[in-house]
Amino acid sequence: MKVTHPQRFLALILLFIPVIAWSAARLNIVVIVGDDWGGPYASAYTGIYGRALPSDIVKTPNIDRIARNGVLFKNAYVNAPSCTPSRSSIFSGRYFFNTKGGAILGGTWDSTIPTFPLLLRDAGYHIGRTYKTWSPGTPANAPFGGVNYAYQQSGSSPNRFSTNVTGLMAQGLSFVQAKQKMLNQVGGNFDAFLAARKPNQPFLYWFGPTNTHRSWVKGSGKALWGINPDTLKGKLRVFLPDNTEIRQDMADYLGEIQAMDAYIGVLLKKLEAIGELNNTLIVATGDNGPGGFPHGKWNLYDFGVATPLVMWLPNSKGGRIVDDFTTLMDLAPTFLEVGGVTRPAKMNGTSLLNILKSPNSGQVDAKRTFAITGEERHVGMARERSLPYPARALRTKNYLYIRNFAPERWPMGCPYRTLPTGNHVLFLDMDSSPTKDWIVINRTNPNTKRYYSWAFEKRSAEELYDLAKDPGQIKNVANNSAYAIVKAQLANQLLTELQRVGDPRVTGTGQTFDLPPYTNLAPVACQDTIPLSWLPSGL
Numbered sequence: 001m002k003v004t005h006p007q008r009f010l011a012l013i014l015l016f017i018p019v020i021a022w023s024a025a026r027l028n029i030v031v032i033v034g035d036d037w038g039g040p041y042a043s044a045y046t047g048i049y050g051r052a053l054p055s056d057i058v059k060t061p062n063i064d065r066i067a068r069n070g071v072l073f074k075n076a077y078v079n080a081p082s083c084t085p086s087r088s089s090i091f092s093g094r095y096f097f098n099t100k101g102g103a104i105l106g107g108t109w110d111s112t113i114p115t116f117p118l119l120l121r122d123a124g125y126h127i128g129r130t131y132k133t134w135s136p137g138t139p140a141n142a143p144f145g146g147v148n149y150a151y152q153q154s155g156s157s158p159n160r161f162s163t164n165v166t167g168l169m170a171q172g173l174s175f176v177q178a179k180q181k182m183l184n185q186v187g188g189n190f191d192a193f194l195a196a197r198k199p200n201q202p203f204l205y206w207f208g209p210t211n212t213h214r215s216w217v218k219g220s221g222k223a224l225w226g227i228n229p230d231t232l233k234g235k236l237r238v239f240l241p242d243n244t245e246i247r248q249d250m251a252d253y254l255g256e257i258q259a260m261d262a263y264i265g266v267l268l269k270k271l272e273a274i275g276e277l278n279n280t281l282i283v284a285t286g287d288n289g290p291g292g293f294p295h296g297k298w299n300l301y302d303f304g305v306a307t308p309l310v311m312w313l314p315n316s317k318g319g320r321i322v323d324d325f326t327t328l329m330d331l332a333p334t335f336l337e338v339g340g341v342t343r344p345a346k347m348n349g350t351s352l353l354n355i356l357k358s359p360n361s362g363q364v365d366a367k368r369t370f371a372i373t374g375e376e377r378h379v380g381m382a383r384e385r386s387l388p389y390p391a392r393a394l395r396t397k398n399y400l401y402i403r404n405f406a407p408e409r410w411p412m413g414c415p416y417r418t419l420p421t422g423n424h425v426l427f428l429d430m431d432s433s434p435t436k437d438w439i440v441i442n443r444t445n446p447n448t449k450r451y452y453s454w455a456f457e458k459r460s461a462e463e464l465y466d467l468a469k470d471p472g473q474i475k476n477v478a479n480n481s482a483y484a485i486v487k488a489q490l491a492n493q494l495l496t497e498l499q500r501v502g503d504p505r506v507t508g509t510g511q512t513f514d515l516p517p518y519t520n521l522a523p524v525a526c527q528d529t530i531p532l533s534w535l536p537s538g539l
Contacts, residue, residue, distance in 0.1 A: 026202040027314065027338050028280040029120075030267060031331070033090070033206070034260050035083065035132050035213040036297060037286030040308035041257055044072055048321060051471065052235040057227060058254040062265040063310060066282055068319050070312030071356055075325045077371040077395060081288040081297055081304040082378050086328070087134045090287075091115040091143035093332030093349040097374060097503050097513075102137065104377040104388070104518055109134070109142035114344040116332040117144045117204060123341045126201045128193040130186075131159055132208035144206065151196075154188025157181070161211040161259040162220035162252070175224060179262065186266045194274065202339070209263055212256045214291050214431045221251030225258050237303060238472035239294050239454045241438065249434045253290055281338055281356075282312040285328060292433025294455035298378045298412065300393040300402050301473045305373045313356040320361045324368035325395070326352060348501055371395045372497060374505075376513045380413025380428025385520040388513050389429075390505050394494040400473055401490035402463035405505060412456050414526035416534070426530060427456055437536040444532075462487065 039045070044067040045055040079089035080096040080103075088102030089095060092113050101108035121127045128151045133141045140146065157164045161182060168178035190205070197203050221227040229247035236242050236250060264284060271277040289296040289304040296303050307328065312318070329349035336343050337351045355364045373395065377388035390405040404411070413429040430436050436455075443452035454474055464478040464487050477483045495506060504512035513519065 026125075026340055028202050028276055029125075029204045029335055029338060030271070030280055030282045031204070031206050031335075032264055032267070032282075032284040033087075033132075033208045034257070034284075034286045035208065035210040036288060036291045037212045037257060037260065038289030038296065038303065038307055040076070040286075040306055041254065042067075042261075042308050042310075044068075044310060045308065048072075048074055049471075053237075054232060054235055054250055054254055056235055057231050057251075058257055060257060060261040062261045062268055063284055063308070065268065066264075066284055066312045067310040070282070070310060070316065070318050070320075072321045073309040073311070073326055074321055074323050075371065075395075075397075076285070076307050076309035077305045077325070077327045077373055078286070078288050078307050079327045079329050079373055080375055081299055081373070082375065083132075083287050084134070084137045085376070086287040088137075088143070089327070089329045090331055091117065091134065093329050093336075093343070093347040095329060095348050095372070095374075095501055095503065097376070097505060098346070098348065098501065101517070102143075103513065105379055105382055106136045106138075108138050108517070111142065113143075114347075115143040116335045117149075117206070119336060119341050119344070120204050120339045121145070123339055124201070125339060126193075126197040126203040127205075128196070128203070129206040130189045130193070130208065131156065132210045133206055151189050151193040153192060155185035158183075158186055158259075158263060159210040160216075161256060162217040162224060163215075165224060166217050166220065179259075182259070183262060183266050186263045187270060190267055190270050194270070204335070204339075205267075207263070207267060209260050211259055212253065212286075212290075214433060216252050216256050218252060218434065219248065221248070221253070221255035225255040227251040227254055227258075237295065239303075239451065239474055240435070241442075241448060241451055243438075245438050246435050249292070278314045280314065281335075283310070283331065285309045285331075287328075291431035293435050294430070294439065294451065295473070297431065298375065298429045300373050300375060300391055300400075302395070302400070305371075305393070305395075311352070311356055313353075316357055317359040320359075322355055322361060323363045323397075324355055324365050325371045326368060327371050327373065369396060370493070372494065374503075376505075377518065378413070378429045381519075383428060384414050384417065384524045384526065386414065386523045386526070387519055390513060392494060392498060392503070392505065394490050394497075396490070398467055399486060399490060400463075400465040400467060401487065401494060402459075403491065403494060404459050404461050404463070405510070407459055407461045409458075410456075410526075411459055414524075415456065416527040416530045417524065418527075424534065426534070430455070440530065440534070441536065443530070462491070464490070 042060040042063040044064040078086045080086045084105045085096035088099040100110040128149045130152045165178040229251040232247040286307045291297040295301040333349045333351040337353045358364045374392040393402040412427040439451045442448040462478040463476045465473040498506045
């Protein structure tokens with residue numbers, strides 16, 4: 001080839017060198033965070049805990065594909081069982097209590113805290129998000145660039161799968177046709193994101209469907225997905241009444257998980273079609289446990305904080321189940337390491353890349369033997385302008401230790417309150433649901449009142465559960481002298497770590513989250529008992 005303008009030719013070569021190195025050196029990242037997707041419920045988890053669970057019933061072939069080609073984490077936890085603080089921890093790589101206003105539901109984001117999406121953007125990544133990202137909170141979605149980088153112009157109907165599909169079927173569409181309309185919107189949004197990408201530019205895509213967050217259509221699990229509630233008999237957690245009402249409620253939740261799995265299938269096919277599947281780190285997880293069930297969202301028991309986590313790193317050994325403990329604050333440093341970005345100061349999480357690259361199953365990193373979770377203020381406390389329910393927990397292989405810093409307060413919000421409209425609300429920190437209604441209605445029945453106690457009553461300052469004997473975490477042995485040494489060791493380990501990382505609940509006066517701007521000190525009147533005349537229609 002004859003070169004007539006050598007300087008221009010050299011300039012063109014130099015122009016393309018960064019792009020070539022950029023594409024070869026850094027993987028794309030796709031992060032899927034299901035709202036209230038917990039359990040952990042996916043068919044990939046069938047049998048790994050050694051007991052019957054709803055994972056035995058749900059069918060999630062696309063989530064399973066990620067696990068089959070990557071790593072399934074057996075001991076993954078959110079840092080806080082509430083969407084805003086949980087997501088604050090994910091984005092910042094910090095313990096939730098170190099995210100300032102991000103530590104409480106609906107809090108205000110501090111723009112001085114670095115977040116992995118914006119750090120990757122500054123390093124040259126094309127970034128984008130679809131559906132729930134960081135909300136409720138102000139400014140909206142601040143950790144992901146505020147109002148920028150949203151790709152959902154094709155529609156948001158997938159966020160209410162059973163509601164919208166049932167409505168379309170009432171208009172004459174078949175289930176397959178109505179479902180495809182949902183999938184088309186998922187695909188259209190992802191296509192728009194990909195179309196905005198520069199050639200060979202690495203990308204970060206956040207997909208946050210909310211259909212697994214209540215409310216969903218009652219009976220939709222069976223009507224839309226063929227999930228027979230009776231197949232759940234004997235598979236519910238011990239703190240859930242094993243009856244028709246609760247089994248149906250769980251079946252409906254599993255149906256929404258299957259819908260989310262179908263969305264994930266769309267993303268995988270798109271990546272495959274553009275030749276990027278083998279150049280993309282894929283992560284699927286949730287932000288807290290299921291809402292509307294006891295021990296779920298806004299609880300530090302496993303059902304509230306244990307999360308599904310599957311990660312597919314290209315060119316690594318797949319099909320591995322690892323026992324290493326992790327909380328989702330470890331995702332931020334993982335993504336930064338993948339993107340070649342130096343982690344910022346004050347990041348508490350530790351990258352998982354060494355585990356993803358390892359060929360081993362079981363315990364890969366000997367240091368990962370515990371997880372710390374916690375909570376401060378959730379929805380009911382915010383609406384009632386009441387003080388938070390401060391608690392921290394330490395989860396190890398054999399034990400769960402919980403420290404409730406204000407046991408005189410109600411853990412799930414005010415038992416009963418009459419609104420100015422004349423309507424009544426109960427325990428606002430548990431989402432409204434058929435399960436909640438059933439438990440409250442049967443709260444005085446001698447045969448079923450224990451479910452009400454486990455769900456709503458005040459708790460001891462210290463809780464300790466022996467997981468080998470009590471996997472459901474309903475028998476508090478904190479005051480059992482046989483566990484005195486274990487309790488002291490776990491308490492010391494928890495408080496030592498909290499002090500090391502500067503948790504405001506155990507440093508200074510310990511009252512930071514009890515004061516403005518985190519808490520309004522003019523509470524709304526609360527009734528400590530529910531009138532016997534209460535009926536669900538009053539909600």
